[in-house]
Structures are given as structure tokens and as C-alpha cells.
Amino acid sequence: MTNSQKNRIKDRIFEYFGIASTFFGLVILAIFIGNIVVDGISRIDWDFMTNLPSRKAERAGIFTAWSGSLWILSLTTLIAFPLGVSAGIYLEEYGKKTRLASLLEVNISNLAGVPSIIYGLLGLEIFVRVFQMGNSVLAGAFTLSLLILPIIIVSTRESIRAVPPSIRAASYGLGATKWQTIWHQVLPSSMGGILTGVILAISRAVGETAPLIVVGALAYVPFAPKSPMDEFTVMPIQIFNWVSRPQHGFTVNAAAAIIILLIITFVMNGIAVYLRNKWEKKISW
Amino acid sequence: MTKPTFILEAKSLDVFYGDMHALKNIDIQIERNKVTAFIGPSGCGKSTFLRVFNRMNDYIDSYRMTGEVLMENQNVYYKSVRVDELRKNIGMVFQKPNPFPKSIYENVIYGLKIQGIKDKKFLMERAVKALNQSALWEEVKDDLNKSALALSGGQQQRLCIARALAVEPSVLLMDEPTSALDPISTAKVEELIHELKEKYSIVIVTHNMQQASRVSDNTAFFYMGDLIEFGKTEEIFRNPKQERTQNYITGRFG
Amino acid sequence: MTQIEQEISALRKELLNMFLAVNNQLQKSEMALLEFDKDLAAEITNAEKRINSLELKIDRDCENILALYSPVAVDLRFVLSVYKINHELERIADIADGIANYVNSLNSTFPKKAITEIKMVEMFAQLKAMMDNVIEAFEKENTSIARRVFKQDELLNLINSTASNVIIENYEESSAESLFYLLSCVRKLERAGDLTKNIAEELIFSIESKVIKHKKNRQ
Numbered sequence: 001m002t003n004s005q006k007n008r009i010k011d012r013i014f015e016y017f018g019i020a021s022t023f024f025g026l027v028i029l030a031i032f033i034g035n036i037v038v039d040g041i042s043r044i045d046w047d048f049m050t051n052l053p054s055r056k057a058e059r060a061g062i063f064t065a066w067s068g069s070l071w072i073l074s075l076t077t078l079i080a081f082p083l084g085v086s087a088g089i090y091l092e093e094y095g096k097k098t099r100l101a102s103l104l105e106v107n108i109s110n111l112a113g114v115p116s117i118i119y120g121l122l123g124l125e126i127f128v129r130v131f132q133m134g135n136s137v138l139a140g141a142f143t144l145s146l147l148i149l150p151i152i153i154v155s156t157r158e159s160i161r162a163v164p165p166s167i168r169a170a171s172y173g174l175g176a177t178k179w180q181t182i183w184h185q186v187l188p189s190s191m192g193g194i195l196t197g198v199i200l201a202i203s204r205a206v207g208e209t210a211p212l213i214v215v216g217a218l219a220y221v222p223f224a225p226k227s228p229m230d231e232f233t234v235m236p237i238q239i240f241n242w243v244s245r246p247q248h249g250f251t252v253n254a255a256a257a258i259i260i261l262l263i264i265t266f267v268m269n270g271i272a273v274y275l276r277n278k279w280e281k282k283i284s285w
Numbered sequence: 286m287t288k289p290t291f292i293l294e295a296k297s298l299d300v301f302y303g304d305m306h307a308l309k310n311i312d313i314q315i316e317r318n319k320v321t322a323f324i325g326p327s328g329c330g331k332s333t334f335l336r337v338f339n340r341m342n343d344y345i346d347s348y349r350m351t352g353e354v355l356m357e358n359q360n361v362y363y364k365s366v367r368v369d370e371l372r373k374n375i376g377m378v379f380q381k382p383n384p385f386p387k388s389i390y391e392n393v394i395y396g397l398k399i400q401g402i403k404d405k406k407f408l409m410e411r412a413v414k415a416l417n418q419s420a421l422w423e424e425v426k427d428d429l430n431k432s433a434l435a436l437s438g439g440q441q442q443r444l445c446i447a448r449a450l451a452v453e454p455s456v457l458l459m460d461e462p463t464s465a466l467d468p469i470s471t472a473k474v475e476e477l478i479h480e481l482k483e484k485y486s487i488v489i490v491t492h493n494m495q496q497a498s499r500v501s502d503n504t505a506f507f508y509m510g511d512l513i514e515f516g517k518t519e520e521i522f523r524n525p526k527q528e529r530t531q532n533y534i535t536g537r538f539g
Numbered sequence: 540m541t542q543i544e545q546e547i548s549a550l551r552k553e554l555l556n557m558f559l560a561v562n563n564q565l566q567k568s569e570m571a572l573l574e575f576d577k578d579l580a581a582e583i584t585n586a587e588k589r590i591n592s593l594e595l596k597i598d599r600d601c602e603n604i605l606a607l608y609s610p611v612a613v614d615l616r617f618v619l620s621v622y623k624i625n626h627e628l629e630r631i632a633d634i635a636d637g638i639a640n641y642v643n644s645l646n647s648t649f650p651k652k653a654i655t656e657i658k659m660v661e662m663f664a665q666l667k668a669m670m671d672n673v674i675e676a677f678e679k680e681n682t683s684i685a686r687r688v689f690k691q692d693e694l695l696n697l698i699n700s701t702a703s704n705v706i707i708e709n710y711e712e713s714s715a716e717s718l719f720y721l722l723s724c725v726r727k728l729e730r731a732g733d734l735t736k737n738i739a740e741e742l743i744f745s746i747e748s749k750v751i752k753h754k755k756n757r758q
Contacts, residue, residue, distance in 0.1 A: 097346075166383040170445070173379075174396035174452060175340065175372035184399065190385060495609055522611045524748040534611050536543055 033262070040255025048256060052222050053238070057249025062257050065238035067224040068217070069206055069264075072234055075141030076148070076205050081198055084149050088156025088194075091285030093182055105157075111150040119147040135216025138228040144208060144214050149200040155197025159190035192279020194274045203268040206259070209236040225281055234271070235261045289358040292317045292456060292486045292527040293338055298352035300333055300344065307333050309510045311352075315456075315503075320478060320487045322501035324494060326533070331490045335458050338422065338488070339375040341366050356456070373400065376449035380461040382441035382447070384433035389425050392433045392444055398454035415451035419443045420477055439470025446477065450485075457481065459489040463496065475500050494534055498522045506530045543608045547617060549602050555623050558674045561628045563634035564590065565670065565731070567665040571639055572724065583639035587632060594629040597621065601628050613745075620745035625679075627734045627741075634727045639722040646720040649717045653709045657721065658698050662728050665694045669735045673742065682746050685739040695732035699725055 051061020091108075095101050107214075123143025134137040163186050173179040212234055221233040235257060242254040293315035300308035308330045315321050323331040333342065340361065342348045343507060361371060373396070384392050393412040402408060412429070414496070416422040434445055446522045449457060459478075463471040478487060478500050491497050495513040497504055498518060505515040506527075514521065515531045527529045532538055540548070564583055571579040601622045604610060610618055654660075671689045676685035702725040706718050740752050 164383075166379065166381060167385060169341065169379060170383045170385065170448075171395075172344070173339065173372060173377040173447065174399065175369045176395075176399045177369050180399045184395070186387060370628070493612075497613070525612055531612050535614050536541055536608075 018105065027144050036255050036258050036261035036262075040252055040257075044259065046076075048253075049260075051222070053226075057245075057247050057253055058275070060242075060250070060253055062235065062238060062253075062260065063223045064224045065233055065235045065257065066260065067083045069231040069234045071137045071225050071228070072140055072144065072212075073139060073202060073206055075228060075247045076144045077198075077202055079141055079162050080145040080148050080152055080201070080205075084146070084152030084198070084201075085156050085194060087149070088153045089182065090161065091153065092157045092160045093178070093186070108150050108153055112154060116147055116208055117210040117214060119143055120214030122146065123211060135218070135231050136229045137225050137232045140212050140215050140217060140232065140234075141228075142160060143211050144205040147208065147211060148205050151201040152198055155201070156190075156194050159193025159197065160186055162193060163189045191278055195279075199268055199272040199275070203272075206234075206264060206268070207236055209234075209240060213237060222238055235264075288317070290317075291315055292357060293488070294353075294355040294358075295334075295337070296353040296355070296439065298334075298337065298354060299350065299351040300330070300337065300342070303347035307339075307510055311512050313377035313505060313515055315486065315488060315514060318482055319502040320482050320489060320500055321486065321503045321505065323490045323505050323507060324492070324497045324533075324539075325340050325494065325507035325513075326497075328509075330510045331505075331507045332460055334507070335460055335488060335490050339372050339377055339458060341377065342435070343368065351422060359397050373452055374454050375458060376452060376454040378442070378449055378459045378462045381465050382438060384436070384444050386432070388430045388436055389433050389436070389444060389460065391430040393447050393451050396448060397475040398414050401450075411451050411453075412447075418450050418477075418481065419447040420473060421447055429484045432452050436524075437470075439466050439473060442466060442470065446474070450481075455486060457485045457487045459487065461490055461492060471496075481498070506533060508533070540602075542613060543604070543610060544754045545608075546600075546604050546608065547614055550597070550604065550618070552619055553593070553597050553600065555674075555678065557560055557590070557628050558626060558670075558677065560586070560590055560593065561635070562667075562670050562674065563662075563668065566631050568635040568716065569667075570639040571642045572649070573654070573660070575642060577643060580639040580642040583635060584643070584676060587636045590632045594625055597625045599743075601625075614634045615747060620709035623741050624738050627737050631731050631734050634731045635650045638724055640725065640729065645712070645717055647717065649721050650709060650714050653705060653714075653718060653721055654724060656709065657702050657725060659721075659724070662695060662698050662725065665691055666728055666731055666735070669732060673735055673738045676739065676742050680746055682743050685742045688736055688739045692732045692736050695729050702726075711713075722734040 042209040048061050049066070050063050051059060052063055053065075054060040060191055084099060091101070091104070096102075120143060123146065125141060127133050127142045128135060131139075133142070167189065168184050169180055171185050176184070216231070217233050217237050223230075225232045239254050239257045239261065242250040242257065245251075288340070291314040295311050295313050298308060298311040299306070311334065323335060324333050325345065335371045336342045337350065337354055338356070338361065342350075356371070356375065360366070385395065386394075390412060392416055394408045396413060397408055413422065418424065421440060424440060425444075427437075433441065436444060442465075446457075448460075463474050466474065475496065477488065481487060483504075489497075489501065501518045504514065504518045504521045506521065506525075506529075509531060514525060514527045516526070521530065522534060562742060564586060567583050567586075573585060601618050604614075604618050608614075611704055669691045672684055672687050672691070678683065702722055706722045710718060735753075744750055744752075
């Protein structure tokens with residue numbers, strides 16, 4: 001067999017392997033989603049969305065869960081977005097390129113990989129006890145902010161790095177200060193990437209369960225939070241709670257809740273992709 | 286008060302990047318309202334020297350200089366000099382066109398915007414004037430809000446020139462401004478330089494000797510960090526004093 | 540060697556060939572005139588064709604170098620001076636050809652007494668010395684050798700100024716035609732001396748970048 005024949009065969013093998021892997025993943029996903037939809041789609045109605053939890057499966061709703069998720073999402077964004085983006089800008093633009101700085105950069109990336117329950121424990125001690133926030137939405141939001149902060153910082157730095165030095169040079173050449181260059185050129189150009197990173201980070205936070213449980217999100221909450229200091233629960237926890245119940249009705253509820261949670265996740269990711277595409281069109285280096 | 290004879294000057298200038306001695310004991314005087322060309326083989330220090338005047342080398346960590354660099358007889362490196370003010374008086378055009386990813390209008394007025402100028406009428410006047418000076422007005426006047434990135438390479442470079450001119454500096458520094466452009470755009474930019482020198486003093490770095498001989502009044506030849514010869518362009522190209530200069534311009538090396 | 544160096548070198552060789560060919564024509568024309576050799580005169584006329592085509596070739600090569608290589612400084616001056624020297628040499632060759640034509644058209648030889656009194660031999664000798672000098676100056680790129688011809692030309696001018704008188708004194712009806720032709724040869728040779736001076740000026744321009752054309756004091 002000639003060399004080029006061998007190469008062509010290797011080509012083919014790899015092509016088929018790739019198709020099979022993709023197919024495999026898609027099939028699994030399709031089965032999963034199909035299963036869930038079949039189980040839960042019938043349960044979704046207005047009552048389901050507005051009812052409070054109940055011991056009776058037919059009367060149980062996810063109102064407290066999704067309003068809790070909404071509170072968590074909003075507060076976490078309010079805390080983590082400015083902190084993370086500012087830290088990213090500072091580290092990338094103002095930080096000196098010393099060995100300490102490189103060490104810091106590596107460790108921030110590492111933090112993103114730390115198991116989330118550790119953040120939960122940290123949050124419990126610092127926010128719940130020391131700062132005396134109690135088992136509140138605020139404590140949960142702060143804890144999750146800590147969790148996603150490294151992700152936001154890293155993606156902010158990456159987006160800023162993608163802005164070519166020639167743009168900065170042009171700005172400095174016209175007499176702009178460092179801050180003017182960042183504000184007028186670097187940030188607008190990297191905003192697409194930054195937002196994408198932030199949205200993906202938030203959407204991960206929406207799905208977190210363990211750290212919130214540690215911080216004290218409850219399983220059975222008969223009311224929706226009205227202030228940041230209130231107690232709360234979130235969708236994943238509600239799902240977890242229902243799944244552990246023996247009654248079949250709760251399994252159906254759980255499936256329905258999963259669908260809602262998936263929709264939220266897909267919508268957030270969709271917004272992220274849309275934003276990224278929109279920004280990429282504007283800016284073609 | 287009379288104007289100093291030379292708009293830019295360097296006296297006993299040495300430049301180092303860490304241990305590397307990039308420019309050695311340079312003495313040069315740049316004439317007002319003339320085009321001065323810096324020529325020399327790659328790595329001879331001509332681009333570094335250009336950037337000494339508007340302090341763009343400051344951003345390089347290992348950069349160090351000794352000697353004096355004067356603009357209108359004022360030392361450009363005194364501690365009290367504000368670099369952003371300096372650059373409003375010394376504009377720069379780079380080798381690869383680098384318009385901002387914004388509209389044509391936004392690009393041209395950027396230099397004025399960062400000075401805090403908000404008067405829309407004033408900004409528009411300056412923009413039109415600058416675009417006319419850079420021979421781009423006719424081609425873009427119908428849609429100033431179009432993205433700058435939609436322009437061709439030659440147009441983008443003329444936009445960068447307009448952007449630099451809008452601030453009305455006294456000096457324009459050009460670092461190989463046409464090396465990324467096609468011959469027709471190059472010819473347009475050279476024509477432009479010829480017109481601009483009535484109002485501005487221009488220093489151009491070029492690796493294209495024919496370009497230097499076409500556009501400049503004075504030429505400086507650099508080699509390995511040394512200024513080998515500096516004089517009227519006619520004399521340099523008809524009968525240079527230094528053999529190294531002659532060898533370079535006749536293509537014997539470099 | 541770079542491209543342009545090769546081209547310059549080739550052009551130099553070609554002009555040297557032209558120098559030698561034209562010098563050869565001059566020497567043959569001296570022989571043809573003094574010995575009234577019609578065969579030699581025919582040779583000169585034949586060789587003229589070759590010289591003309593060499594002139595055209597050198598013209599074309601100069602044009603090529605200018606168009607393709609954008610020469611500057613010493614290279615530019617060299618090409619410009621080769622272009623001019625080329626034409627001057629062609630005119631000197633014409634002069635030799637003219638003398639050959641006279642020999643061809645005459646039925647009887649030139650009067651010996653007139654030739655001696657008009658100093659034809661000295662004229663040819665001086666012209667040969669001048670040509671040898673510019674050729675050597677060209678080969679060695681030496682301008683002091685070139686500068687010698689300015690003084691040497693004075694002799695040719697002197698001989699030229701007394702030539703009419705010699706012809707008048709020697710006038711005889713029977714040899715009128717050959718006497719007039721002889722006078723014309725003197726004029727031609729004086730002209731050749733001027734052309735050789737021009738060549739020297741071009742060489743000095745090329746090597747030293749000094750223009751001494753039209754200057755009274757040629758230093």
C-alpha cells in the first residue's frame with residue numbers, strides 16, 4: 001500500500017470517528033431531553049409557575065424556586081460583574097508584568113476549578129456567620145459571586161488581550177491617557193467577549209446547588225423572598241427535593257422544573273452566543 | 286519671540302533596550318515645513334529614532350535614553366512634560382493602517398474628543414478639513430457613519446492620516462506609511478505628503494529608497510544605530526559623501 | 540555581484556570595445572590618407588556599419604539600466620556619461636569614415652609638399668595620443684590622465700589655424716580638389732580633438748561628480 005493510500009485511509013477513519021463521537025453525544029442529549037419532556041411537559045401550566053410548594057404534588061408549584069433563582073441571579077450579577085470586570089481590567093492593564101503577576105494569573109485560573117462546595121463552606125463561615133447575613137439571599141449571592149469571580153476575571157483578561165496593540169498605539173499616539181484608551185477603545189472592543197464570559201458565568205451560578213445548600217438555602221420554603229435578607233430556595237434545590245420524594249407526582253414535577261431550568265439555561269447561552277456574534281461582526285481585526 | 290530654526294532636534298542621543306545599544310550618539314536637526322526621510326537597512330534604528338520624538342518608546346520596559354531631544358527648543362523628556370500634551374503636537378501614522386473599529390467620523394474626531402471638545406459644529410468642521418487634507422473627503426463624504434473597517438487598505442491609511450491631522454499637530458511622524466499599500470494608494474499618499482509639507486513638518490521612515498528620493502527634502506542614512514550621513518536629498522542621491530551611504534543607495538548591500 | 544553591478548560592468552566592456560574600434564578607424568584613416576590606400580579606405584567604410592550598430596546597442600543598454608535599475612549617485616553618473624561618450628565616439632568614427640571617402644573619390648594622391656607643410660602627420664599623432672589618454676583614463680578610472688588632453692588639444696587648434704594659409708600658398712589648378720579635401724581633413728581632425736576633449740569632461744563628471752563643461756579654467 002502506498003503512503004498516500006495509507007494517509008487517505010487515516011483521513012477517513014478520523015472523519016468517521018469524529019462523526020460517531022458527535023453523533024453519540026447528540027443522541028445521548030436527545031434521549032435525555034426527550035425523556036424529560038415526555039415526563040414533564042404536561043405538568044407545566046400557569047398554576048405550576050405561580051404556586052407555592054406543597055405536600056400535595058398536584059398543588060405544588062415552583063414560584064418560590066424560580067423567584068429565588070431570579071433573586072440570586074440578579075444579586076450575583078450586581079456583585080460579581082463590576083468586581084470581576086474591574087479586577088480583570090486592573091490586572092491586565094495596570095498590573096506590572098512581574099513573576100508575581102504571572103503566579104497570580106495562574107492561581108486565579110486554578111480557583112475556577114475549585115469544587116463549588118468549598119466555596120459554600122467559605123461562604124457559610126464568612127458571610128453567614130462573621131458578617132451575620134444569616135441564611136439569606138444576600139449570603140447566597142455573595143457566595144456564588146466568589147465562585148464565579150475567577151471565571152469572569154479570566155474571560156475579561158482574555159477579551160482585553162484580544163484587542164490588538166496597534167489600536168492602543170493609535171490611541172496613545174493621538175494623546176490619549178491610559179484610562180481614556182481603556183474607556184474609549186479597549187472596553188468597547190472587548191465588551192462582547194466580556195459579556196459572553198459574564199453570561200456564561202452567571203448561567204453556571206444559576207445551576208449551582210451544593211454551595212447554596214451549605215449556605216442555608218432551604219428545601220421547603222412556603223414564601224418568596226421579598227428582601228435580600230430573606231430566606232430562599234432555588235430551582236436546582238427544589239428539583240433535588242422533589243426527586244427524593246417517593247410519590248410519582250413529584251417526579252413529574254421535578255421533570256417539569258428541569259424543563260424550565262433548561263429553558264433558562266439555553267436562553268442565557270443563546271443570548272451569549274448572539275452577543276458574541278454581533279460583536280464579532282463589528283470588530284474584525 | 287522668534288521661532289527656533291529647527292522644529293525637532295536630537296543632541297548626543299543614545300538609546301538602549303536593556304543592554305542593546307540601539308542608537309549611538311545621534312545629532313540631528315529637523316527643518317520646519319520640510320520632509321525629512323530616515324533610510325537604512327532593517328534593524329538600523331530608524332523606527333526607534335522616530336518614536337523617540339513622541340515618546341512612544343516609553344511603553345517598552347527596557348527602554349533607556351541619554352542625551353537631549355528637543356521640540357521647539359523644549360526638552361521633550363523633562364519630568365514636567367506631559368506626554369499626552371506632547372502627542373497633541375506630534376502626530377503619528379503607523380506602518381499598518383490601524384483605524385478604530387468605529388465609524389469614519391468617530392475615527393477622525395477621536396483626538397479632539399479626548400481633549401474634551403464637545404461642540405458638534407467645531408468637530409464636524411475639523412473632520413471635513415482633515416478629510417480634505419488627506420484626499421479622502423470625496424470618497425467618504427456620502428456616509429461618514431460607515432465603519433472605518435469597510436474601507437480599502439489605502440483608504441484606511443488616509444483615514445489614519447486624517448485622524449492625525451484633525452488634531453492640527455505641528456509635526457507628523459510617519460513610520461513606513463505605505464509599505465502595506467498597493468502602488469496606486471502609495472502614489473496617492475506620496476502626493477499627499479507633498480501637499481502637507483506646506484503646513485506641517487514631516488519625518489518619514491521608509492525602507493524604499495525611491496520613495497525617500499521622491500518625497501523628501503532632506504535624507505538621513507542610518508546603519509546599525511549610527512547616523513552615517515545627513516543632508517539634502519539631492520546631494521545624498523547624486524553624490525553622497527560617505528562610501529557606506531553610496532553602497533546602500535546603489536544597492537550594493539542592504 | 541549584484542544585478543546592477545553586472546549590468547554596469549557589461550556596459551563598461553561595451554564602451555571599451557567602442558573606444559578601441561573607433562581608435563582603430565582613426566589609425567587606419569591616417570594610413571589611408573598618407574599612403575593613398577584605396578583598399579584600406581574601403582575597409583574603413585565597411586567597418587563603419589559595425590560601429591553604428593555598436594552605438595545603437597550601447598544606447599539601448601543605457602536606456603535599459605535607467606528603466607530597470609533606477610541607478611543613483613556613481614552608477615547614474617556612469618550611465619549618463621557612457622551615453623554621451625558613445626555619441627561622441629560615433630562622431631569621431633564618422634570623421635575617419637569621411638577621410639576614407641575622400642581617398643576613395645580622388646583620382647590622384649594628395650600633394651606631398653602640402654601634407655608636410657600642413658603638418659598632417661603631427662596632427663594625427665597628437666590626436667592618437669589624446670585618444671590613448673582618454674582610453675587609459677576610462678580603463679583606470681583616472682581623471683588626471685584625462686585632464687592631459689586639454690593641453691594637448693592646443694596643438695590641434697594651432698595647426699588648424701594655419702592650415703588655410705598653407706593651402707593658399709600651395710594652390711595649383713591641377714590639384715585643387717585634393718587640396719580642398721586636405722583642408723577639410725584638417726578641419727575634421729580639429730573637430731575630432733574637440734570631441735576627445737568632451738569625452739574627457741564626461742569622464743571627470745562620472746568619476747568626480749565635477750562639471751567642468753563650459754568652464755574657462757579646466758581644473
